[in-house]
Amino acid sequence: MDQVDLGGASWRKATASGDNGQCVEVATNLPGVVAVRDSKDPSGPALAFTPAQWRSFIGRVNTGAFDV
Template sequence: MDQVNLDGAVWRKATASGDNGQCVEVATNLPGIVAVRDSKDPDSPALIFTEDEWVGFLDGGGQGVNVATSPSGLVLLRKSRNPDGLALTFTDGEWAAFWDGVDKREFDL
């Protein structure tokens, strides 16, 4: 599932991110999946979630998405089923802007 062609992805960030180039970017336009990347490094790999994983994550009770805080205070996002795999790292401000967008339902399917 994680090897997906993302050429057609339409990347969006939360409106709370404003013109800040550092943010969580989400593509919900691809059939059956949701892709998440870090705008600071758009050429790096994206995390790929199933629609069910994404909906569960946004609702707060789903499995498949792991969020942790590093000792330095950064937020780490990764797939639960691959805890040693790719992790995206965000600052508190980036994560807060993302959750503002979640609260406003900007990333719903």
């Protein structure tokens, strides 16, 4: 995926994440892109996925494929 302009991203994090800063933020409002960043470093780098890639990743997380 090429570099993506995230200027219009609306970032959100899970309501259960609390205020400890140990979470990621996700933006799903950009066409064809799901962006993910570290909530402790909002000006830092972000990862950009296609919606299909993001669904696949979340599906694997939900089935316990990763040690999280």
